[in-house]
Amino acid sequence: MRPQSLRARESVLAATCALLHEGGLPAATVDAISARSGVSKATIYKHWPSRTAVAAEAFGAEMAHAVPSPDTGSAAGDLAEQVRRVSEFYASPAGTTFAQLLAACVTDPAGAPYFREFFLAGRREAVALLWRRALERGEVDDEVDVETAIDMLFGPLIFRLLSGHAPLSREEADAITTAALHGLLAR
Amino acid sequence: MRPQSLRARESVLAATCALLHEGGLPAATVDAISARSGVSKATIYKHWPSRTAVAAEAFGAEMAHAVPSPDTGSAAGDLAEQVRRVSEFYASPAGTTFAQLLAACVTDPAGAPYFREFFLAGRREAVALLWRRALERGEVDDEVDVETAIDMLFGPLIFRLLSGHAPLSREEADAITTAALHGLLAR
Amino acid sequence: MRPQSLRARESVLAATCALLHEGGLPAATVDAISARSGVSKATIYKHWPSRTAVAAEAFGAEMAHAVPSPDTGSAAGDLAEQVRRVSEFYASPAGTTFAQLLAACVTDPAGAPYFREFFLAGRREAVALLWRRALERGEVDDEVDVETAIDMLFGPLIFRLLSGHAPLSREEADAITTAALHGLLAR
Amino acid sequence: MRPQSLRARESVLAATCALLHEGGLPAATVDAISARSGVSKATIYKHWPSRTAVAAEAFGAEMAHAVPSPDTGSAAGDLAEQVRRVSEFYASPAGTTFAQLLAACVTDPAGAPYFREFFLAGRREAVALLWRRALERGEVDDEVDVETAIDMLFGPLIFRLLSGHAPLSREEADAITTAALHGLLAR
DNA sequence: GCCTAAGCGAGACGGTACGTCTCGTCTTATC
DNA sequence: GATAAGACGAGACGTACCGTCTCGCTTAGGC
Numbered sequence: 001m002r003p004q005s006l007r008a009r010e011s012v013l014a015a016t017c018a019l020l021h022e023g024g025l026p027a028a029t030v031d032a033i034s035a036r037s038g039v040s041k042a043t044i045y046k047h048w049p050s051r052t053a054v055a056a057e058a059f060g061a062e063m064a065h066a067v068p069s070p071d072t073g074s075a076a077g078d079l080a081e082q083v084r085r086v087s088e089f090y091a092s093p094a095g096t097t098f099a100q101l102l103a104a105c106v107t108d109p110a111g112a113p114y115f116r117e118f119f120l121a122g123r124r125e126a127v128a129l130l131w132r133r134a135l136e137r138g139e140v141d142d143e144v145d146v147e148t149a150i151d152m153l154f155g156p157l158i159f160r161l162l163s164g165h166a167p168l169s170r171e172e173a174d175a176i177t178t179a180a181l182h183g184l185l186a187r
Numbered sequence: 188m189r190p191q192s193l194r195a196r197e198s199v200l201a202a203t204c205a206l207l208h209e210g211g212l213p214a215a216t217v218d219a220i221s222a223r224s225g226v227s228k229a230t231i232y233k234h235w236p237s238r239t240a241v242a243a244e245a246f247g248a249e250m251a252h253a254v255p256s257p258d259t260g261s262a263a264g265d266l267a268e269q270v271r272r273v274s275e276f277y278a279s280p281a282g283t284t285f286a287q288l289l290a291a292c293v294t295d296p297a298g299a300p301y302f303r304e305f306f307l308a309g310r311r312e313a314v315a316l317l318w319r320r321a322l323e324r325g326e327v328d329d330e331v332d333v334e335t336a337i338d339m340l341f342g343p344l345i346f347r348l349l350s351g352h353a354p355l356s357r358e359e360a361d362a363i364t365t366a367a368l369h370g371l372l373a374r
Numbered sequence: 375m376r377p378q379s380l381r382a383r384e385s386v387l388a389a390t391c392a393l394l395h396e397g398g399l400p401a402a403t404v405d406a407i408s409a410r411s412g413v414s415k416a417t418i419y420k421h422w423p424s425r426t427a428v429a430a431e432a433f434g435a436e437m438a439h440a441v442p443s444p445d446t447g448s449a450a451g452d453l454a455e456q457v458r459r460v461s462e463f464y465a466s467p468a469g470t471t472f473a474q475l476l477a478a479c480v481t482d483p484a485g486a487p488y489f490r491e492f493f494l495a496g497r498r499e500a501v502a503l504l505w506r507r508a509l510e511r512g513e514v515d516d517e518v519d520v521e522t523a524i525d526m527l528f529g530p531l532i533f534r535l536l537s538g539h540a541p542l543s544r545e546e547a548d549a550i551t552t553a554a555l556h557g558l559l560a561r
Numbered sequence: 562m563r564p565q566s567l568r569a570r571e572s573v574l575a576a577t578c579a580l581l582h583e584g585g586l587p588a589a590t591v592d593a594i595s596a597r598s599g600v601s602k603a604t605i606y607k608h609w610p611s612r613t614a615v616a617a618e619a620f621g622a623e624m625a626h627a628v629p630s631p632d633t634g635s636a637a638g639d640l641a642e643q644v645r646r647v648s649e650f651y652a653s654p655a656g657t658t659f660a661q662l663l664a665a666c667v668t669d670p671a672g673a674p675y676f677r678e679f680f681l682a683g684r685r686e687a688v689a690l691l692w693r694r695a696l697e698r699g700e701v702d703d704e705v706d707v708e709t710a711i712d713m714l715f716g717p718l719i720f721r722l723l724s725g726h727a728p729l730s731r732e733e734a735d736a737i738t739t740a741a742l743h744g745l746l747a748r
Numbered sequence: 749g750c751c752t753a754a755g756c757g758a759g760a761c762g763g764t765a766c767g768t769c770t771c772g773t774c775t776t777a778t779c
Numbered sequence: 780g781a782t783a784a785g786a787c788g789a790g791a792c793g794t795a796c797c798g799t800c801t802c803g804c805t806t807a808g809g810c
């Protein structure tokens with residue numbers, strides 16, 4: 001039997017990346033992806049369950065290198081730096097695309113797994129690495145779960161990105177990191 | 188000249204509430220709201236800039252009483268209880284509607300201010316009250332901004348609600364609260 | 375309430391006529407009609423049940439004058455002349471469109487009534503007129519039903535047009551007329 | 562080298578027959594025929610130019626025995642009986658399939674020859690036999706061409722079947738036969 | 749009996765039209 | 780003159796079928 005064409009997958013993902021750059025998720029319609037990639041709509045729907053899934057995979061692949069993990073020597077410092085970088089990324093046009101993608105997953109249950117696998121997983125693993133390094137050095141509390149820590153550091157940024165109720169400046173990022181590291185209770 | 192009808196506003200909001208209950212945001216199309224409320228689409232668009240705005244106002248009005256603030260005596264305990272309650276709320280069908288609404292704000296810039304004003308503002312003020320009470324009692328760190336504190340406590344929940352990468356159970360809610368209150372650093 | 379737009383109807387029919395001329399029924403896709411007429415697909419589907427219906431109405435309106443009825447003095451001669459003219463029409467490009475339309479009605483039950491009403495009815499009435507004139511003059515058998523007579527004279531042409539098993543020349547048309555008028559039995 | 566497989570031909574035709582019975586021509590898609598027969602689409606297209614061709618051959622083979630020719634003693638009576646039988650056949654579900662097949666030939670030039678050869682030819686030859694018998698007995702006009710006679714007798718039925726402008730009852734069939742045999746002119 | 753070219757199954761693919769949907773604007777007639 | 784009713788333009792959606800293609804596997808006939 002003829003195997004699914006790698007070429008098709010790849011040109012779809014490339015075309016989708018380009019479209020996401022040009023106009024965010026709204027520009028990445030299935031028709032547009034089909035037209036630009038030369039891959040038919042029917043074939044796209046055979047490879048992915050929805051356009052959100054395509055976009056998630058395309059965006060995830062591209063963003064793998066967009067926010068490289070820092071290595072400052074201080075593990076806690078690395079976490080702070082990472083929050084700063086991610087905050088900056090979210091404030092950029094690509095951040096808008098990320099927000100659209102995350103929003104689309106709410107509406108499109110079929111796309112959500114793709115988003116988690118191709119976008120979130122990579123990003124979370126990068127932070128998990130920093131966390132484990134910090135743990136080894138005894139800099140962070142070993143009773144806190146990695147997942148909880150990640151959500152604590154980045155959840156606030158994402159909430160702000162989506163609802164726009166507060167800015168995503170460097171200062172705000174640092175305020176969040178500080179509060180997260182030291183806790184809200186009076187010392 | 189004839190003033191804009193109060194009756195129109197109210198029946199639109201009532202109809203929208205009903206539709207949100209029945210099928211979440213997707214069910215609250217402008218056509219459906221118009222049909223159910225007996226208010227014409229043109230009139231709806233004179234009162235609100237978009238259907239997201241209508242839904243945000245309708246949902247916010249209704250949810251004002253859905254998560255009453257606790258008063259346990261311990262201010263820190265109140266915050267923890269509040270996170271628990273909100274987490275439970277997010278895990279319910281109404282939480283899905285909240286997620287859809289938040290997601291819609293990403294796509295619909297005109298609706299976002301309505302969402303912030305009619306939904307977020309009330310919710311945040313309720314928590315801000317708890318925070319100020321805790322501050323007065325000296326239970327929490329007075330160097331942490333209220334907004335930062337709120338985002339730290341609820342951002343993680345919202346992130347999980349949207350992307351679905353982790354559950355919204357009572358245990359998870361408590362883990363988040365604990366980590367947020369005591370911080371991530373080793374003690 | 376706003377009435378259905380006459381303008382929409384008319385530009386759809388005009389665009390469809392043009393497309394039928396250029397490429398027959400296959401060219402008159404709903405997308406093409408929509409694009410050329412400036413009327414949205416949704417609106418087209420509100421006015422007509424299917425593209426066959428649109429094409430039938432457009433083609434019928436145009437063809438009303440394509441085959442004018444003869445008046446030779448002899449009623450029987452008029453019928454013969456009419457068969458000749460129709461045969462010639464069927465042999466032309468417009469005849470192909472007619473065949474495609476008739477064929478489409480087999481597949482599209484919703485379009486068939488439109489074809490009968492907007493195309494056939496007019497054509498049949500024209501022949502019925504000749505028949506009645508012939509009847510008054512006593513030239514034709516008054517025991518034969520008009521409908522039967524019409525089908526006898528034109529059914530053979532249409533059968534040939536569709537299946538292509540025999541030519542549609544003037545000679546063949548005359549042979550059919552002669553046989554139909556005098557009957558198949560030996561004299 | 563290796564000859565084309567007879568088995569493939571036969572299972573395709575059998576599967577097509579079954580599909581035609583179940584849902585007429587629309588059910589006999591190439592994918593469906595391939596799936597049911599176990600013969601691949603590529604192979605089907607090596608044996609036939611289009612699905613219409615496959616269907617025509619399958620239907621023709623099956624219908625060879627569906628309308629047996631009558632032998633009443635009177636040649637003219639045989640013709641009348643044949644028209645009656647064919648009319649009845651056209652009014653049955655199989656008649657619908659016939660209509661769909663004939664209609665498909667308009668759109669599919671590659672299929673038309675198959676329809677003429679595998680379906681029409683047989684049917685026409687059966688009637689031609691009756692005609693020649695009648696000729697020998699001097700019952701019919703020897704100046705009328707066989708082809709013309711056949712089209713005169715069956716064209717009206719087919720026209721009605723396709724456009725649905727008149728019923729296909731026994732009475733109508735007889736009215737057509739009578740008119741065809743005796744002619745339209747006043748006696 | 750082995751070899752090799754073709755036949756063949758499975759189904760992926762590009763293409764193209766379909767008919768549906770929702771949005772937000774526009775047009776009447778009514779009150 | 781504000782409304783209810785709903786027609787309208789725009790354009791994406793996901794589906795269907797077509798006819799071509801690309802694979803490996805199978806299977807004769809020629810040596």
